[in-house]
Amino acid sequence: SSNMLGKRLRKVVQNYQAMNKYGVELSGPGGVATRPKLPPQPMISDLGPYKSCAVVSSAGSLRYSGLGKEIDSHDAVLRFNAAPTVGYEKDVGSKTTLRLLNSQVMASDDHRFLSSSLYSTGVLVAWDPAPFSADLSQWYNKTDYPIFAQYQRYRRLHPLQPFYILHPRFEWQLWQRIQDNMAEPIQKNPPSSGLLGTVMMMSLCEVVHVYEFLPSRRKTELCHYYQRFYDAACTLGAYHPLLYEKNLVKRMNQGVDQDIYTHGRVTLPGFITINC
Ligand code: NCC
Structure with missing residues (x-):
């Protein structure tokens, strides 16, 4: 019944709130070599609050959307991984306030993470799939991709650009919220950058508009708006x-x-606007 759904929805929101208390605490493992290079404050105390934000998924359905102007009209815009704006302004806009990167992008040669100008705009936030326990030293000693080595290299090259690392606890708390709202068991892998970034922005903004995460009438098997590669699994x-x-x-x-x-x-x- 709709009453049941209302109750469940409130639970989702309460869960999100509970998570938010310490969910987006962005900091590095204490005492390790990276520490002096990490920002001294968690991201949430340095950035925002923004009134209105845009989260731009990288979906192929953004192509020919003409959403660029609308996206740029928000106070802050989040983009993901290697998603470009140059050449796609009409559809995705040109403003980049934050960029959320998975560690694969930071480490793979094709993305030229250390040298490409793609990453030099806005605040960077990186994440890496961690073990479910989210134990920091366990993760630090066995990351999926070399996130810390790449982080340090990038920081040396761009010491003034703000660059945070997501606490792995955030991945798994968010994963738990997804699981709690499903009857069937879901795969034990971290949520996509898209959802991690959306919830991150819910902590920084009064209202968050997410584009083409839920596909529009333009839904397509084109994986990304910026690549000629087709795979329905992307969506x-x-x-x-x-x-x-x-x-x-x-x-x-x-x-x-x-x-x-x-x-x-x-x-x-x-x-900040939720009260229940
Ligand atoms: O594809 P990706 O994500 O960079 O996209 C960013 C986020 O947009 C949403 N999305 C994307 C495409 C699509 N058709 N529909 C969508 O809803 C998703 O929420 C997605 O998270 C990632 O999550 O980090 C991911 O990264 C890529 C890849 O590593 C980078 O693009 C760099 O090449 C992953 N692809 C592979 O590993 C092959 C992808 O699974 C997830």
Whole structure:
């Protein structure tokens, strides 16, 4: 019944709030060599609060969307991994306030993370899949990709650009919230950058607009708006519990369904505005 759904939704929001208390605490493992190079404060005390934010998924359905102007009209814009703006301004805008990177992008040769100008705009935030226990030293000694070595190299080259690392606890607390809202067991892999970034922005913004995370009428098998590569798994997920992430975002959406259909847009409340 709708009453049941209302109760469940409130639970989702309460869960998010509970998580937010310490979820987006961005800092490095204490006492390790990276420490002097990490920002002294957690991100949430350095950035924002922003009134209105845009989260731009990298989905192929952004192509020919004409959403660029709307995206740029927000106070802060989050982009992911190697997603470019140059040449795609009409569809995705040109403003980049934050960029969330997975450690694979930081480490693989094709992305030229240390030398490409793509990464030099805005605040960088990096994450790496950690063991479920989210034990810091266990993770530090066995990261999926060499996130810390690359972080240190990048910081030496760009000492003035703000650059944070996501605490792995955040990945698994968010994973737990996805699982709590599903009857069936979901795969034990961290949420995609898309959901991690969306929740991160809910901590920094009064309202968050996410573009083409829930696909619009432009839904396509084109993986990214910036590459000629087709794979439906980009939208539906394989490694990441992406379909379940999307269900959760659909349930939290405060906008109308028409906005999803025409703009691929959902509207989520920032944590500061939630009172329950
Ligand atoms: O593809 P990716 O993500 O960089 O996309 C960023 C986020 O946008 C959402 N998305 C993307 C494509 C699509 N068709 N639909 C979508 O909803 C997702 O929420 C996605 O997280 C990642 O999560 O970090 C991911 O990174 C890529 C890859 O590492 C980078 O693009 C760099 O090449 C992963 N692909 C592979 O490992 C092959 C992808 O699984 C997830």
